[in-house]
Amino acid sequence: MKESAIKEIKGSAIYVEGNDIDTDRIIPARFMKCVTFDGLGDYLFYDVRYDSNRNNKEHPLNDHRYADASILISDNNFGCGSSREHAPQSIQKAGYNAVIAGSFAEIFFGNSTNLGIVCASVDDAGRKKIVEEIESDPSLLMTIDVENCLVKVGSIQVPFTIKKGARESLLSGRYDTLNELLEGDSDVEEVVANLEYIS
Amino acid sequence: MGKTLFEKVWEAHSVRELSNGQTQLLIGTHLIHEVTSPQAFGMLREKGLAVRYPNRTFATVDHIVPTNESAEPYSDGLAQAMIEELRKNCAENNITFFDTNTGKQGIVHIVGPEQGITQPGTTIACGDSHTSTHGAFGAIAFGIGTSQVRDVLATQTIALNQLKVRRINVNGQLAPGVYAKDVILHIIRVLGTNGGTGFAYEYGGEVFDRFSMEERMTVCNMSIEGGARVGYVNPDDTTFDYLRDRKYCPNGDEFESAITRWRAFASDSDCHYDDLVEIDANEIQPTVTWGINPSQGVGVNENIPTVESGGTQSERASIEEALEHMSFEGGSPVKGKKIDVAFLGSCTNGRLSDLQEVAQFLKGKKVAEGVKAIVVPGSQVVASIAKAQGLDEIYTEAGFEWRGAGCSMCLAMNPDKLIGDQLCASSSNRNFKGRQGSPTGRTMLMSPLMVAAAAITGEISDAREVFNF
Ligand code: SF4
Numbered sequence: 001m002k003e004s005a006i007k008e009i010k011g012s013a014i015y016v017e018g019n020d021i022d023t024d025r026i027i028p029a030r031f032m033k034c035v036t037f038d039g040l041g042d043y044l045f046y047d048v049r050y051d052s053n054r055n056n057k058e059h060p061l062n063d064h065r066y067a068d069a070s071i072l073i074s075d076n077n078f079g080c081g082s083s084r085e086h087a088p089q090s091i092q093k094a095g096y097n098a099v100i101a102g103s104f105a106e107i108f109f110g111n112s113t114n115l116g117i118v119c120a121s122v123d124d125a126g127r128k129k130i131v132e133e134i135e136s137d138p139s140l141l142m143t144i145d146v147e148n149c150l151v152k153v154g155s156i157q158v159p160f161t162i163k164k165g166a167r168e169s170l171l172s173g174r175y176d177t178l179n180e181l182l183e184g185d186s187d188v189e190e191v192v193a194n195l196e197y198i199s
Numbered sequence: 200m201g202k203t204l205f206e207k208v209w210e211a212h213s214v215r216e217l218s219n220g221q222t223q224l225l226i227g228t229h230l231i232h233e234v235t236s237p238q239a240f241g242m243l244r245e246k247g248l249a250v251r252y253p254n255r256t257f258a259t260v261d262h263i264v265p266t267n268e269s270a271e272p273y274s275d276g277l278a279q280a281m282i283e284e285l286r287k288n289c290a291e292n293n294i295t296f297f298d299t300n301t302g303k304q305g306i307v308h309i310v311g312p313e314q315g316i317t318q319p320g321t322t323i324a325c326g327d328s329h330t331s332t333h334g335a336f337g338a339i340a341f342g343i344g345t346s347q348v349r350d351v352l353a354t355q356t357i358a359l360n361q362l363k364v365r366r367i368n369v370n371g372q373l374a375p376g377v378y379a380k381d382v383i384l385h386i387i388r389v390l391g392t393n394g395g396t397g398f399a400y401e402y403g404g405e406v407f408d409r410f411s412m413e414e415r416m417t418v419c420n421m422s423i424e425g426g427a428r429v430g431y432v433n434p435d436d437t438t439f440d441y442l443r444d445r446k447y448c449p450n451g452d453e454f455e456s457a458i459t460r461w462r463a464f465a466s467d468s469d470c471h472y473d474d475l476v477e478i479d480a481n482e483i484q485p486t487v488t489w490g491i492n493p494s495q496g497v498g499v500n501e502n503i504p505t506v507e508s509g510g511t512q513s514e515r516a517s518i519e520e521a522l523e524h525m526s527f528e529g530g531s532p533v534k535g536k537k538i539d540v541a542f543l544g545s546c547t548n549g550r551l552s553d554l555q556e557v558a559q560f561l562k563g564k565k566v567a568e569g570v571k572a573i574v575v576p577g578s579q580v581v582a583s584i585a586k587a588q589g590l591d592e593i594y595t596e597a598g599f600e601w602r603g604a605g606c607s608m609c610l611a612m613n614p615d616k617l618i619g620d621q622l623c624a625s626s627s628n629r630n631f632k633g634r635q636g637s638p639t640g641r642t643m644l645m646s647p648l649m650v651a652a653a654a655i656t657g658e659i660s661d662a663r664e665v666f667n668f
Contacts (some may be wrong), residue, residue, distance in 0.1 A: 018490060018516075018520070019513050019516065019517055020517065022629075022631045024610075024629070024632070024634050025630040025631065025632060025633065027633070028611070028633050028638070029262075029610045029611050029612050030611050030612060030636065031280060032234055032262075032612060033234075033238035033263060033275075033277040033278065033612060034277070034281075035238065035241070035280060035281060036237070036238055036241060037238050037345075038482070039457050047632070047633045047638035048638075052638070055514065058406060063434075066613065071471065074353045075513070076393075076513065077393045077426075079391065079628065080426070081328070081631060082268075082327070082342075082346075082629075083235075083327060083330075083342035083343055083344055083423075084234070084235060084236065084326075084328075084344070085326075085344035085345035085346060086345075089345075089346075089531040103393065103396075105393065105396070105426065106330060106396055106426070106428055107344065107396070107428060108360045109343055109345070110345065110347075111345075111347075112346035114344065114346045114347070119515075120482075124513075133340070153214055154458040163360070164220060164221070165219040165221050168218070168219045168220065169219040171227060172218065174218060174219065176346070176348075177217070177346075177347075177350060177357070177358040178246075178349065178350055178353060178354070179355050180217055180218065180222055180223075180358075181217075181350055181353070181354040181357070181358065182248075182353065182354055184214050184215055184223050184354070185251075185354065185611070186355065186358065187223075188214050188217050188223075188225060188251075188355060188356055189215045190227045190254075191211075191212065191213070191214050191320060192225065192355075193226060194211070195211065195212070195225070196457075196460065197227060197318060197321055198227050198255060199321075
């Protein structure tokens with residue numbers, strides 16, 4: 001298996017404000033006309049970043065101070081809407097390894113974890129502190145410590161929560177489920193044999 | 200103590216526990232379409248893996264097919280490439296594909312039930328969040344991401360956390376002009392867009408007992424809009440009557456023994472629910488969304504909320520953002536908002552009964568000047584039955600464009616799109632910013648008859664008044 005354990009994520013961060021940021025906002029459907037995920041990074045937040053002539057609109061992703069960011073911060077119910085993996089794929093391909101939000105939509109969370117994107121939930125007060133830090137100095141490096149469930153930036157430390165199973169998969173490097181699923185094949189055959197609609 | 204349907208189906212399909220505590224769950228039926236499967240086949244190829252149970256995967260093409268042209272190559276080269284990729288992947292792997300020339304093509308969540316592939320007591324997965332639709336039959340049906348599509352192709356299983364079950368009872372009587380769509384918009388309005396996180400929704404009560412399968416599907420379809428990944432209704436005689444004689448169902452004596460098996464999956468009367476919600480059917484109004492997520496809805500005779508009415512800072516911010524996008528004034532009536540486009544279709548409301556219900560009121564009426572109205576059957580089967588019943592003529596005479604089967608204007612992956620800040624009365628399921636193809640486009644969700652009423656009057660109207668209930 002090529003992926004390795006993810007114990008911490010280090011990088012600078014960017015804040016994209018808003019609750020209920022849905023998958024259509026993350027990547028508009030018209031950019032899903034593709035047969036591979038390559039190149040999806042260019043379309044991240046496309047419609048809120050650019051106007052119809054592809055001129056920059058005011059958006060944190062167009063702010064050069066955050067150009068190197070590899071951690072995305074947002075608010076509650078991030079990633080709601082469709083099950084399209086194009087959303088976390090575009091986030092990853094645009095260079096982000098982690099998302100900090102108040103909460104995550106379930107399918108988005110699962111898809112992201114499967115790709116090794118760390119989805120850390122931080123409460124409103126905690127996020128406020130973090131955002132204040134990075135806005136006062138966008139180049140500040142942040143550490144997401146998966147082992148201890150802590151976000152560290154500047155002089156502050158804020159706890160985060162993450163589903164236990166997801167945390168364990170990241171720490172063990174087994175977040176991509178396929179290999180382990182393949183190992184269960186003989187058990188699969190047994191279950192299939194008991195299901196009349198399949199066998 | 201008894202068990203819920205969810206628990207029974209889960210147990211019957213559990214393979215084993217994985218090292219991270221998740222369950223390896225067998226997916227009995229896998230549905231695929233052109234948007235979320237090509238990358239999965241690519242991953243399989245990269246790893247040198249074969250499709251494990253090709254006869255348990257069924258494919259159709261829906262999102263990118265144009266509904267106003269049928270000859271290939273399509274004018275959109277990307278769309279052509281996607282349909283060809285799916286053809287190739289299905290042929291190479293011996294997967295049944297309901298292609299455009301089979302007479303069975305359509306939106307995946309309409310095709311599955313129509314062909315009898317969707318059955319009670321089964322697990323179903325598809326790379327599409329509205330897979331919850333199939334729960335109407337008492338199946339546990341999940342929307343999954345592309346990596347999981349790969350997992351199902353390679354292993355016929357996925358890794359999942361077990362869900363809690365919330366029973367939602369809707370008792371009482373729906374007033375005339377109030378439909379299944381209003382029931383689910385009302386439920387989402389009450390429970391919120393993420394109220395269902397971690398839950399499967401089990402819908403029941405008098406209203407669901409009386410509902411047809413198509414109405415049950417409309418509700419289950421939008422479970423995901425309430426944050427619930429799974430929504431289902433316990434199987435009963437209505438379910439079995441629908442399935443009898445469908446192509447992929449057992450037939451003859453085998454069908455009778457299947458019924459016995461299916462019935463046993465229904466939740467036991469003494470089962471435990473993690474949560475229980477009671478909804479009074481008499482309180483449900485024809486509901487219209489005014490904002491940018493499906494929980495932002497009001498009864499057609501209510502006013503749009505003001506920013507100040509939000510209980511928390513974040514609610515106020517959400518209302519403000521929605522009002523700004525929609526160019527609506529807080530406190531103004533939702534009725535009377537001028538529309539530009541009326542869209543009747545989608546996996547929520549593009550079924551035969553939707554088209555029939557509207558058609559019976561449409562005779563002798565005309566779409567308002569300046570309104571573009573389109574009606575898009577959810578599948579080729581729906582289209583051909585509707586045509587045989589003369590529905591296409593009723594629609595075209597009223598001024599609707601009658602289209603071919605597909606997702607059409609539900610999302611912007613085919614030529615049907617909003618332009619600029621057009622306002623669309625839509626029978627689909629999502630009103631997110633940009634959903635219908637224009638970043639500034641505006642969507643108001645409602646029942647099919649309410650869409651027709653808006654088309655005829657040119658503005659959001661109470662269908663009960665327009666059609667003299
Ligand atoms: S009709 Fe809309 S919601 Fe349904 S599958 Fe097609 S795009 Fe998705």
